[in-house]
Amino acid sequence: MGVEEIRKRMRTIPGMDILLAQEWALPWIERMGREAVKRAFNTELTSLRRRILAGEIEPGDGFMERVKELCLSSLAAAGKDNLRRVINATGVVIHTNLGRSLLAEEAVKAMTRTARGYSNLEYDLKKGARGQRNTHIEELLCAQTGAEAGLVVNNNAGAVLLCLSALARGTEVIVSRGELVEIGGSFRVPDIMAFSGAKLVEVGTTNRTHLEDYASAITENTSMLLKIHPSNFRIEGFTLAPEREDLAKLAHDHGLLFMEDAGSGLLVESEALGLQGETSVKACLEQGADIVTFSGDKMLGGPQIGAVVGRKSAVDRLRKYPILRTLRVDKLTLAAFEATLRLYSRGALDDIPTTAMLRLSQETLKACAESLAEKLRARIRAKVEVVPVEDAVGGGSYPERPLSGWGVAVSGHPAGGAGHLQALLREQDLPALCGAREDALILHVRTLREGDAEALADALSRLEKEAAGHGAEC
Numbered sequence: 335m336g337v338e339e340i341r342k343r344m345r346t347i348p349g350m351d352i353l354l355a356q357e358w359a360l361p362w363i364e365r366m367g368r369e370a371v372k373r374a375f376n377t378e379l380t381s382l383r384r385r386i387l388a389g390e391i392e393p394g395d396g397f398m399e400r401v402k403e404l405c406l407s408s409l410a411a412a413g414k415d416n417l418r419r420v421i422n423a424t425g426v427v428i429h430t431n432l433g434r435s436l437l438a439e440e441a442v443k444a445m446t447r448t449a450r451g452y453s454n455l456e457y458d459l460k461k462g463a464r465g466q467r468n469t470h471i472e473e474l475l476c477a478q479t480g481a482e483a484g485l486v487v488n489n490n491a492g493a494v495l496l497c498l499s500a501l502a503r504g505t506e507v508i509v510s511r512g513e514l515v516e517i518g519g520s521f522r523v524p525d526i527m528a529f530s531g532a533k534l535v536e537v538g539t540t541n542r543t544h545l546e547d548y549a550s551a552i553t554e555n556t557s558m559l560l561k562i563h564p565s566n567f568r569i570e571g572f573t574l575a576p577e578r579e580d581l582a583k584l585a586h587d588h589g590l591l592f593m594e595d596a597g598s599g600l601l602v603e604s605e606a607l608g609l610q611g612e613t614s615v616k617a618c619l620e621q622g623a624d625i626v627t628f629s630g631d632k633m634l635g636g637p638q639i640g641a642v643v644g645r646k647s648a649v650d651r652l653r654k655y656p657i658l659r660t661l662r663v664d665k666l667t668l669a670a671f672e673a674t675l676r677l678y679s680r681g682a683l684d685d686i687p688t689t690a691m692l693r694l695s696q697e698t699l700k701a702c703a704e705s706l707a708e709k710l711r712a713r714i715r716a717k718v719e720v721v722p723v724e725d726a727v728g729g730g731s732y733p734e735r736p737l738s739g740w741g742v743a744v745s746g747h748p749a750g751g752a753g754h755l756q757a758l759l760r761e762q763d764l765p766a767l768c769g770a771r772e773d774a775l776i777l778h779v780r781t782l783r784e785g786d787a788e789a790l791a792d793a794l795s796r797l798e799k800e801a802a803g804h805g806a807e808c
């Protein structure tokens with residue numbers, strides 16, 4: 335293609351002013367603002383120029399119509415919210431990439447109320463004077479865990495950092511090698527420890543650490559024994575870790591603090607959630623921990639928060655520590671957390687989505703899967719089967735132990751195999767994340783919310799029609 339020909343083709347690309355003056359562009363300018371529309375057009379024009387230069391498109395009849403289509407789809411994409419609701423059909427309840435816990439309706443209401451109006455966030459209405467934001471949750475947190483005192487920060491990583499900085503800076507903290515974990519999203523115990531100014535002293539081996547290992551590592555510089563929940567992995571076989579009571583006694587005999595990073599933070603016994611072998615925060619404290627930290631948005635089912643509970647003397651030291659201010663929890667989170675804790679006080683575990691989803695019975699799950707299968711069979715021609723599936727707690731909680739669940743397998747869909755269908759479903763206006771097994775798409779019902787079954791049926795039926803349409807063209 336000669337230079338002249340290229341110039342000629344380039345000239346057929348409409349200019350920005352022409353595009354902005356098009357009738358179809360006006361509603362978008364109204365909705366998104368002129369600058370945002372210009373940015374979207376610019377991206378499209380740049381890509382058009384590149385494709386014409388590369389000889390990929392030849393302007394000709396109907397070119398303007400083509401440009402209009404491209405611009406409109408780019409506007410539609412730019413006009414969509416970046417952070418959107420998605421359907422979780424993976425069966426992973428606390429899905430870290432999908433926002434961990436969903437909030438209880440009560441918590442959502444509390445957030446809305448607090449967002450709309452002024453509140454007594456830091457105002458003591460009795461005294462008519464400045465108050466503390468932490469007072470709104472401290473009593474509830476203590477009631478739920480049996481602790482003397484408690485406070486909250488932005489997340490559990492922050493809680494651990496705060497505790498180590500305020501309670502162990504410049505001193506030695508003893509940790510078992512079997513508990514030096516990395517949690518997804520780069521929470522690494524050794525790094526947090528280094529940053530806090532505490533000195534990490536590793537004892538024992540990956541699979542076995544004896545009480546004696548801790549005891550012989552204690553020096554006059556030691557201030558703390560730290561136990562960490564190995565949230566996202568499990569070592570099986572020849573393993574050993576001292577009992578909590580023994581660690582607590584060892585710490586207290588030497589005048590040391592015994593701290594535990596409990597990770598997920600169970601406010602009820604794990605059996606109440608149908609799980610086994612996890613220790614509740616209350617039990618950790620009863621067994622001698624002086625300080626326990628945990629997340630608000632893992633198994634607790636609340637907003638993103640880091641809670642610290644334990645001895646008043648230790649918590650009081652945290653309250654005065656300057657970096658506490660940098661980890662401050664915002665009012666909406668606090669409102670949601672208070673509401674969630676109040677649900678725990680009432681024992682309303684089925685009103686908290688995370689705990690409710692964990693507690694679902696096999697019968698309920700199977701019935702949900704059957705109902706989803708019925709909906710799908712009425713709408714699509716692909717093969718639809720109710721199948722047992724493995725769900726997961728997720729969020730680095732309850733590692734390696736799958737939850738039995740039920741789901742629906744879809745195979746022989748004309749749009750393509752499981753991998754392709756998964757990709758197509760992620761691109762829908764209401765994106766859906768689904769599982770796959772062999773070449774079947776697997777829809778796990780445990781994590782579906784109201785209306786999701788309909789939306790999945792809509793999407794799969796739309797994709798079937800589109801695939802059929804394309805088939806007819808060929």
Ligand SMILES: *Cc1c(COP(=O)(O)O)cnc(C)c1O
Nearest residue numbers: 489490491517563565597598629
């Ligand atoms: C998840 C987890 C953390 C990090 O908590 P965030 O609330 O995500 O900051 C820290 N420690 C353990 C043991 C965890 O499981």
